[in-house]
Amino acid sequence: MVEHGDIRVVHCGGSKINFRDPVITHDSRFLLCASGEAVKVFSTSTEECIHELRGHTGLVTGVLLRPSNHLQVYSSSLDGTLRLWDFTDGILIKTCVIGYPIYSFYASDKHENVIFIVASMPSDKRAERFQLVAVHLPQSGDQMVEAQELSAVLSGVNPNPAAIAFGRGGEFIASVNDLQLEVYFFKKQKSYRFFLKEDNKKGGWNTFTCVACHPKDDCIATGHEDGKIRLWRNFNHKKEYTYSTLHWHHSTVSSLCFTPEGTNLLSGGVESVLVQWRYNQESERDFLPRLGGAITHITVSPDGSLFCTSHSDNKITIIQSCVKVSAVIQGLVKGDSIRTDLMMDPRSKALVLNGKPGHLQFYSLQRDKLLYNLDIVQQEYIHESGLQQFEVVKAAFDASGSWLATVEERHQKAAELELNLKLWAFDEQTQSFVLNTTISAPHDAQITAMCFCQPTDSQTTLLVSTSKDGHFKAWQLAAPAHTEGTDDEGPSWLCDFVSAYHGLVPECCSFSADGSLLAVVFQEVVTVWSPSTWELLTTLSQPPGAVSDLCFGRLSCSKYLLGTTASNLLCWNLLTCSLEWTTSMDVRRLVADPLSENMAAFCYQSGSTDLFVFKPSEPRPLFSHKAVCSGKVTQAVFAPREEMLESCEESSQWLNRSQLYFLTQQMDLMTFTTKAEEDRLLASSKQLVIDDSVAMTPFYLLLGKHRQQQQEHQDSDSSLWAERTALPQTSASMKELLQTPAHVLPSTSYLCSMFVQSLLISVSDAREEKAHAEEEMESEKEEEDSEEEMESSRSKPELAAAAATESDTPALTKAQARELRRVRKLDHSWLAGLLDS
């Protein structure tokens, strides 16, 4: 076994952006959403991801604008911390440790420095019981604080963030759970509970799913599982409450939201229709249908100009308040199962897999961006749970990427299977795939595998499909039958050959690299055919166990044919028609690198998956990695690199030409990287830091590049480390000196010695200085905000210096001596930061 020091398994993009409701900033320029362990900041106008706020070590469960400062944002996570960020610069300001995993959290204007979190508290009765807890944020200036003041507000709440809402700017809080609506008034410290009957006459469920409170009025809107919306009024009396019912949705209302002025109520659900109800005129409704997947969250920007909906297909739609879609942020769609394998589009080098229902998605791995969705089924998608829909189950590209074959199927309980084989031609003009031929019912039963003939030079393209009906068929592109006159139809695909083998079910098929051989697996038997004459050349068999995966060797190993059974990995030599070697391992997936002889085998062993990379001609694996991930790996693909990697180490050479991607059982896209590559990536990402809150417009990119080059130039000039870090500091104090009006400055002779002193590096003990600085700060009783900024300066010396100078500038006009003292103090704090880091 080869030891591997520098190859790592890493997550590769495509994280969820629809997990929690996104937040639109006050100026409507940014959209923040929780995405895995980070918070992503998107531009609402260009749909680009501007930066990510990284720091949490658990799943981020909520994002909320800080009520007192609209340039800061809180985020909560399952790692039990709340973090405060400056989202324009992407800086972590403060971390507050709660100690319990936070499932959702809320804040309101009326409750300053109090955050309401939903956490699961250890209770003796049941394992999972969620409580709404008020957390008083400690006022200390530390960067890392621990919250001690916790007080439970409500118990037995729903962990779903949509189930709790503040009313009238924080006067009361409404929480729904199952069949109960609970309203808690902070002033009176009293809560009212309202119950609904379990089932009404028509068989709908009354279970609450979400709640929203009117911002001005005493009105609570609740959504229910049967699609009804109830508007509760007069709920501060136990007996005399009233409610009215709105009903448009036919199934569960998953999200409700009032606009900031309270004039409209927005609701959405599985139907994927955004419904806008007029408050007090509920008969008037606006609809925005066919938004995509089911709506999971609706949010409105604080000024009410933008709505935004999250969808179950990992999408965020930004809608203008005139009910018009303005932007769509689409992430990698991950369904419950990837029925089509992972594939590479030879043209765009994009990863292709199942996307939205009935679509194939093309996902650029380099840019971590969804390129486009190809509509395969081309039917109106009916948003209804329990309905059998057409699903894309198989897809295949030919070697040049000019043909795409897809299989869609719909299996109803009683009726027979509906199958369609579609062939798509790449259109150069539109740069997308255009439907060429539809073959309905190409086989009598499900298609198990499909592959194109590989060679690029041959004129005729051949497609082979194998099916559970025991046949395999070859399809060929044929010229139109009639020769004369008015043929507007181009060539179409026709069945060329049908064959079977002893009535056995073919499981998979594969063409050799030059296209001269076709191997079809019939359970235990591998049959080798010649596609030119359709003659059965030979059969290979190695019982026991059915062959589940098949691969021809490439380049110098093209004489080998590899197959996997449940317990063995087999390698046949096609020249001698005999078994070359075999090893016993439970290979779940065998992938061949299209650019080299290498093959990757994912073996399942005792709960986790191991990876072996080998050449068919050599018995020793090139690379092995134990426990790549837990669970089985059934989908993997080699993606060719854009530029070849120069790695001389033996263990990582197999990654030089292409990269290996795979999907885990949890549907996470993973890849292997080498250390050198990571370093390079890190370096490039540092250069890409965007210093301002400028949207990523093309214009910006144009100018930004120029600026970056300048910066790089500067950086390269200053080679000495000390010199480089010292420069901004001196320049800051210099700037301060120059910016201050001359008439308020002390005499130059008085200043000079102090200034020169400030430039000198102090030799005193850093810790002493730090304590000294804090003492001073507290004695001066500054505002909390600026203090916090001072705190953060420890870790980010350069930025803090700039911030501090900003806050200090006005103070200088008051007293010179005090100002100069602060200049000195600032220097010390910076120094401390340097020594710390």
Place this chain on the structure above:
Amino acid sequence: MASFKPTKIQVYPKLGEKVTQDTLYWKNYKAPVQIKEFGAVTSIDFSPVTPHNFAVTAFTRIHIYGPFSQEPVKSFTRFKDTAYCGRFRSDGQLLVAGCEDSVVRLFDVSGKVALRLFKGHTKAVHLTDFTSDRYQILTGSDDYTCRLWDIPNATELTTYTEHTDYIRCGVTSKLNRDLFITGSYDHTVKLFDARVEKSVITMDHGQPVESVLLYPSEGLLVSAGGRHVKVWDLLKGGQPLVSLKNHHKTVTSLALSSNGQRLLSASLDRHVKVYNTTNYKVVHNFDYAASILSLGLAPDDASIVVGMTNSILSIKHRKNQEDSKEIAGQQRRRPSYRVFVKGKNYVPKQDDYLVSKPVKEHLAKYDKQLQRFNVSKALDTALGTYIRFRKPEITVAVIKELDRRGTLKNALAGRDERGLSQLLNFIIGNLVDARFTPVLVTAAEMILDIYQSVIGQSPVVDRQLLRLQDLVKREIEFQKDLLEVLGMLDTMFASSLPRKESASASAPTVDPFPTCSLNTDS
């Protein structure tokens, strides 16, 4: 926001013949005018001058019809016995005809009595024609001779006795006054030159020659006899070019379309076939009620005239372009041209704010109903009379779409007697169509489920259900028979195939029903 995706109408490959330019051209004739003659119509000849009257030789009469008249404008009845081969001179003034009594008669088209009588043949004369100098007549007779006559003094000029059997057809050259061709029952076609004593070229057709035809360029000759139509190259000394065998009875008559691109042959098998003269493939086919003896094509293909053994003359006139346009105009008055071009060439000025006009999407009626989830109404729309009869695939597609949405049951339920019988009618009419069976079986089962409680209340519906039952029973029997035949064929194929050493692979079978459809709209 994606737009509504309309219901996918499955495009099925068109069965039967492909619609080509030729089919369209030859189908563009009105319903035939049928005129009863006195006996079998043996010859039809169009006058070369306008208004292109045509002479029809039937029994003892020759009738001359105008291009659109159903009554003869003129008839020559002074024949003692059956008349043959009435032909116009190139100026359309004179008409010549042979007779069973061996006398050849020359008529003035405006007169009634024969101008000249040419006597000399000893048997019936089946071939008469004018030479291109207009002063001589060619005749061919059952006495194995063909003769040239001088018109002005009614004397015989030459006699050729080379044929050894009846001479039944012939044609004179339009370009050379001395050349003529005769076809005989001795299987030969002979080209004669009046300046020499003997025939110049002899071609062996192989069967008794019934008809000969010269191309306008006179380089190619077409002869018909037996089941064959043969084309000869005269410029290469009578070399056979093509032999066509598309009829299954004797070919009796030939004609050439006005532009020389298509050749028509009529036969006793009641068909007229149209050939492309470049590749000699059949491009169109006409069916008639009885065996055809004669065929005539008016200049510009304005009409096709066919004479049959049951003494019926069938005239098909070409549809007028103006006629069809007029009908279209009546159906729909379109807005004037000005409406469409209004504002099209307006160039926006610099300060103008451009408001783009939203593109209005056209949806079919049933799609509009489906968009609103009005499932019953969508099915009603799809069951409208026109769609139901003319485009059943639309109805089936809508039913399929409803089934996919899981709302087919709702759409089928709640119908009254009329609605239900309409639905059942459609199902009965299309259930056994292989393209629609899977969808309609589901629908039929659902109907039975829904309405089983009310069976027996309406005699109309009950009768239809019985019909449906009967239909299904017959279809099942049918399929059983077909499977039996398939099994028999399989054993036959298996026994006929040479037995191989590696008998492991079963013989490749051809998929009996590959349902392919070409997607044309995308």
